[in-house]
Each structure stands twice: as structure tokens, then as C-alpha cells.
Amino acid sequence: EVQLVQSGAEVKKPGESLRISCEASGYSFTTYWITWVRQMPGKGLEWMGSIDPSDSYTNYSPSFQGHVTISADRSMSSAHLQWSSLKASDTAVYYCARHGSRSFQHWGQGTLVTVSS
Amino acid sequence: QSALTQPPSASGSPGQSVTISCTGTNTDVGAYNYVSWYQHHPGKAPKLIVYEVSKRPSGVPDRFSGSKSGNTASLTVSGLQAEDEADYYCSSYVVRNNWIFGGGTKLTVL
Numbered sequence: 001e002v003q004l005v006q007s008g009a010e011v012k013k014p015g016e017s018l019r020i021s022c023e024a025s026g027y028s029f030t031t032y033w034i035t036w037v038r039q040m041p042g043k044g045l046e047w048m049g050s051i052d053p054s055d056s057y058t059n060y061s062p063s064f065q066g067h068v069t070i071s072a073d074r075s076m077s078s079a080h081l082q083w084s085s086l087k088a089s090d091t092a093v094y095y096c097a098r099h100g101s102r103s104f105q106h107w108g109q110g111t112l113v114t115v116s117s
Numbered sequence: 118q119s120a121l122t123q124p125p126s127a128s129g130s131p132g133q134s135v136t137i138s139c140t141g142t143n144t145d146v147g148a149y150n151y152v153s154w155y156q157h158h159p160g161k162a163p164k165l166i167v168y169e170v171s172k173r174p175s176g177v178p179d180r181f182s183g184s185k186s187g188n189t190a191s192l193t194v195s196g197l198q199a200e201d202e203a204d205y206y207c208s209s210y211v212v213r214n215n216w217i218f219g220g221g222t223k224l225t226v227l
Contacts, residue, residue, distance in 0.1 A: 033214070035216065037163075037218075044120070044204075044206060044218060044219070044220045044221035045155070045157070045163065045206050045208075045218045045221065046120075046218060047208070047215075047216040047217060047218055050214055050216070052214075059213070059214045059215055061215070062118070095162065095163065097163075100168075101168045101169055101172070102149075102151035102153070102168065102169060102210050103151070103153035103165055103168035103169070103208070104153065104155070104163070104165060104208065105165055105168070105174070106165075107162040107163050107164070107165075108162060109161075109162050110162060
């Protein structure tokens with residue numbers, strides 16, 4: 001069974017750094033791309049970027065390019081989303097999703113990130 | 118790139134059918150047969166219900182069907198049930214491994 005298990009909720013202050021994780025199991029990690037999706041409070045889903053775990057080639061939405069970094073650790077079958085300096089506007093739920101058939105076939109449970117002073 | 122356009126809300130009574138539209142451009146929805154739809158109950162993970170315009174993953178009831186004409190894709194939910202009440206999002210492949218979502222539609226079962 002394919003599973004994506006994300007790291008737990010985080011509460012951070014503006015300016016702090018953060019890395020959240022998405023651990024994959026039940027399939028060959030390097031075979032399928034992983035995407036990160038943001039959902040701000042009361043808002044819709046936004047594609048942030050995607051990574052090919054086989055070679056760590058990464059695509060970012062122009063809206064997120066330069067603000068976040070997506071990476072993958074093949075040894076841990078994990079994908080990561082990180083910020084070097086959080087802003088209050090980064091408060092959101094972040095989902096990872098595994099690709100399949102040009103869609104987001106399997107989803108993690110989401111990680112709530114709260115940034116507040 | 119702007120989000121795909123979906124109506125903010127849709128509604129229907131149990132047993133009825135409702136159709137949700139998703140309008141893009143000739144660089145996304147109109148360019149590829151890679152439109153997918155997701156059902157999202159608040160507080161839960163989104164769930165893929167339609168991929169490649171009209172295909173259903175295993176386990177998704179055939180009450181959910183997708184189609185596309187030109188730059189507009191549609192999701193039809195037939196025989197509405199109470200558990201269908203959720204937010205629905207369309208998504209399209211754009212180009213060079215880029216993606217875009219619709220703004221979402223809140224489906225209410227009256």
C-alpha cells in the first residue's frame with residue numbers, strides 16, 4: 001500500500017527556518033515525482049513545485065521560486081520542503097503528493113505550519 | 118499563471134446530478150488530456166477521483182465522471198449522496214512538468 005506520512009505540525013516565529021518531511025513507503029521512491037501543495041487558511045490548493053527523486057530535478061511555481069526549497073533523500077525515501085526565513089504569510093497546511101498518470105495519485109495527511117510572533 | 122476558473126459553489130439534492138466546470142486556456146486544459154479532479158473533505162487529505170480527463174481510479178464510484186471540451190473540463194456527480202459534500206478541485210498539466218489547480222468548488226448536498 002502506498003503511503004505518504006508527513007511530519008507533524010510546527011509553530012514558528014517569523015524569520016526562523018523550517019524543514020518539513022514526507023516519508024514514502026509501499027513503492028519504489030525513485031519511480032514517481034513528488035509534488036508539494038499549499039493550502040492557506042480558507043483558500044484553495046496551490047501547486048508549489050515538484051521533484052523527481054531519481055535525480056532531484058526540481059520544478060517550482062513562479063509564485064514559490066526562491067522562497068522555498070524542495071529536496072529528496074533517496075536513502076530515506078523522503079521528500080522535504082524547507083524555508084530559510086519564514087513569514088506570517090507562510091501559515092498554511094502543506095501537502096505532499098505522489099504523481100501517477102499525470103495526476104496527484106496519493107497524498108500525505110498534511111502538515112500545518114503556523115508562523116506567528 | 119492564473120488558477121483555473123471554477124465556480125465557488127454548487128449544490129444539489131440527494132439523488133440529483135451536479136456538474137462543476139473548470140475553465141483554463143489553450144496552454145493548459147485545452148492543450149493536454151491531463152486534467153484531474155480531487156475531492157477534499159476539510160481536515161483530510163485530498164483524494165484523486167478523476168484523472169486524464171475521464172478515467173476513474175480504482176474504488177471511485179462511477180457516479181463521478183469527467184469530460185472536456187476545448188479549454189473547459191467538467192466533473193459530473195450523479196446520484197448525489199450526503200458524503201459527496203466536499204470541496205472539489207480541478208488540476209491540469211501545463212508544460213515542462215508544471216501544474217495548475219482550479220480555485221475550488223464547494224459542493225453542498227441540500
